[in-house]
Amino acid sequence: MRPQQILVLGLILLVPVLAFLFLKSFGTNRYALPTFLPDRVDSTQVDGKWQRDTVFHRIGEFQFTAQSGRKVTGTELRSKGLYVASFFFATCPGACPRMNSQLVRVQEKFRNDPRVRLASFTVDPAHDSVAVLARYAEEYGAIAGKWFFLTGDKTALDRLATTEFRLPAPTGAGPALVHSQTVFLVDRNGQVRGRYEGTDEKDVNRLITEIGVLLYTYEHP
Incomplete structure (x- = not known):
């Protein structure tokens, strides 16, 4: 075999090895979700040097029906x-039905994964009683123990929306409702890891993808 042929054969054999080493070294999935809702910046001293670290908000404890x-x-x-997490009211004529129709897709995607749950909080508890929410949940095929439609004290619900999830408070006179089509991804530590436009199919596709990413990080810390 001539030297040129040996060189070509060696290169042919070497390419797959180099490709494997490259993928092993640089092909690791390092995509990480951001954390939202910063609370403050703390300074700590490490090895004589001051380091600044952002402390992110954790959703406070709540209890609803x-x-x-x-x-x-x-x-x-x-x-x-x-x-x-999402916020809605049962008499909402347009945006809420579109958002909940998108959330049906999320439920179906993770139907058999108990790690994923959905919580839809009403912002109109005066109307949205347990009986109303039961009918509403049935309309969207909410799986028991999987997708919760929640009602309770209005002050507590408003506080959850505006203080914990930091949605804008309603302005103007009258019984205005806190209302938004923003959907939130909350991790096991109570921190918000994603925000999405709940009526937008592409953004809900991103939500579905990022749920998978977050679950992957639980399995591969």
């Missing part, structure tokens, strides 16, 4: 992994 009539807490919602 689900469409089944039982009490559900924030700790329960995130206890197995994560939950998807």
Whole structure:
């Protein structure tokens, strides 16, 4: 075999090895979700040097009543992994039905994964009683123990929306409702890891992808 042929053969054999080493070294998936809602910046001294570290908000504890009539807490919602939070009201004519139709897709994608739950909080508890929410949940095929439609004290619900999830408070006179089509991804530590436009199919596709990313990080810390 001539030297040129040996060189070509060697290169042919070497390319797959180099490709494997490259993928092993640089092909690791390092995509990480951001954390939202910063609270403050703390300074700590490490090895004589000051380092600044952002401390992110954790959603405070809450307890509301689900469409089944039982009490559900924030700790329960995130206890197995994560939950998807949204705010709605049953008489909302357009945006809420579109958002909940998109959330049906999220439920179906993770139907058999107990780590993923959905929590939809009403902003109109005066109208949205447990009985109303039971009918509403049935309309969207909410799976028991998977997708919770929650009602309770209006002051507590408004506080959850504006203080914890930091949605803008309603302005003007009259019984205005806190209302938004923003959907939140909350991790097992109670921190917001994603925000999405709940009526937008592409953004909900991103939510579905990022739920998968977050679950992957739980499995491969």
